[in-house]
Amino acid sequence: MAERVQKIVRDRLSILCMEFVETARESVEARRRLLDQFSQAYKALSIAAGYHGYIALEKELVATEGVSKIAAGSRNIAGVRTPSFELTGPERAIRGYSLVDTSSCVDRAAQLAEKCLESTAELAESQRSLELLGMEIARTKRISNALEYVMIPALQATMKYLYMKFEERDREEKSRLKRIKVLLQ
Amino acid sequence: MLPYDRMLQEYLRDELRVINAHLPRNQKSLADLLREEYPHVVYNNGSTHLFKRKELEYLASLIDADKQEALLLPVLIELGQNQGEAGVICVGGIVEEVISKVLDMPIKGKQKRITIYRPQLALLRRKLKTTTQYVFYPRVLE
Numbered sequence: 001m002a003e004r005v006q007k008i009v010r011d012r013l014s015i016l017c018m019e020f021v022e023t024a025r026e027s028v029e030a031r032r033r034l035l036d037q038f039s040q041a042y043k044a045l046s047i048a049a050g051y052h053g054y055i056a057l058e059k060e061l062v063a064t065e066g067v068s069k070i071a072a073g074s075r076n077i078a079g080v081r082t083p084s085f086e087l088t089g090p091e092r093a094i095r096g097y098s099l100v101d102t103s104s105c106v107d108r109a110a111q112l113a114e115k116c117l118e119s120t121a122e123l124a125e126s127q128r129s130l131e132l133l134g135m136e137i138a139r140t141k142r143i144s145n146a147l148e149y150v151m152i153p154a155l156q157a158t159m160k161y162l163y164m165k166f167e168e169r170d171r172e173e174k175s176r177l178k179r180i181k182v183l184l185q
Numbered sequence: 186m187l188p189y190d191r192m193l194q195e196y197l198r199d200e201l202r203v204i205n206a207h208l209p210r211n212q213k214s215l216a217d218l219l220r221e222e223y224p225h226v227v228y229n230n231g232s233t234h235l236f237k238r239k240e241l242e243y244l245a246s247l248i249d250a251d252k253q254e255a256l257l258l259p260v261l262i263e264l265g266q267n268q269g270e271a272g273v274i275c276v277g278g279i280v281e282e283v284i285s286k287v288l289d290m291p292i293k294g295k296q297k298r299i300t301i302y303r304p305q306l307a308l309l310r311r312k313l314k315t316t317t318q319y320v321f322y323p324r325v326l327e
Contacts, residue, residue: 001190001194001197004197008197008201011264012321015264015319018303018307018310019310022307022311071223071235073225073234073235074232074233074234074235075234075235075314075315076206076207076228076232076234076318077319078319078321079205079207081232084235084237084315086237086238088238
């Protein structure tokens with residue numbers, strides 16, 4: 001029974017480790033993508049600022065504050081509840097600033113900034129999942145080790161002791177029977 | 186039954202309950218999920234599981250529109266028979282078709298199961314993170 005429990009715990013541990021590695025890979029990728037996108041967005045914004053001037057750009061961007069919707073839920077990976085974020089809502093063609101007074105540089109900067117938001121949500125999801133999976137792996141590993149090094153050896157020792165006791169009783173019984181046989185003869 | 190055995194059995198039951206708590210109460214078809222604003226299913230423990238729209242759209246691109254009604258999500262992946270193997274539960278041939286397209290290899294199911302190996306499982310989970318779900322093999326209790 002203990003071995004069966006250990007098997008399932010080990011199975012779960014291997015799945016958690018596989019998911020952890022995948023999430024770590026994803027997290028690194030998301031972080032790299034986010035940095036790239038932020039650098040591109042800042043570059044585009046500085047080009048737009050250079051083209052229009054800071055004051056004119058700020059004047060246009062004051063009116064563009066929009067609310068981004070994010071669908072937050074959860075998903076379960078082998079018993080670990082991890083968060084799930086997804087930016088929802090269609091891509092906006094009109095962002096609020098005047099199309100007459102601005103150029104395509106502002107459009108490009110806005111587009112890249114929206115992509116940054118999406119990547120931030122992705123990174124937050126994978127980062128938190130990574131932490132939760134790590135904690136669960138540590139917990140499962142403790143259980144697996146307790147079974148492997150404490151419970152199973154203890155049970156095996158008890159079994160061995162009982163087996164020896166039964167054998168001893170068996171031998172005693174045999175010698176008693178022999179003795180009775182001799183006495184009867 | 187020894188007290189140790191009873192304790193271990195209780196522990197195993199609890200562990201299985203925890204790791205299988207995320208099984209959906211009922212699966213939903215891909216077509217239904219695509220129609221929902223927030224595509225989700227409810228788990229046995231009452232929590233909700235949110236599907237990524239991108240993944241649903243990816244799945245929809247793999248199969249015809251009429252087959253989308255028959256593809257039930259999340260796809261269940263059974264673990265526990267063998268350390269190196271996993272079984273994908275497939276009722277009907279649509280899951281077979283989808284898995285074969287996702288893994289880019291021919292796949293044939295046997296007794297409503299597709300057997301895949303760990304590297305393929307990792308690939309499958311990488312592509313279908315929210316539309317697949319693990320099930321731990323409960324027959325270990327027998």
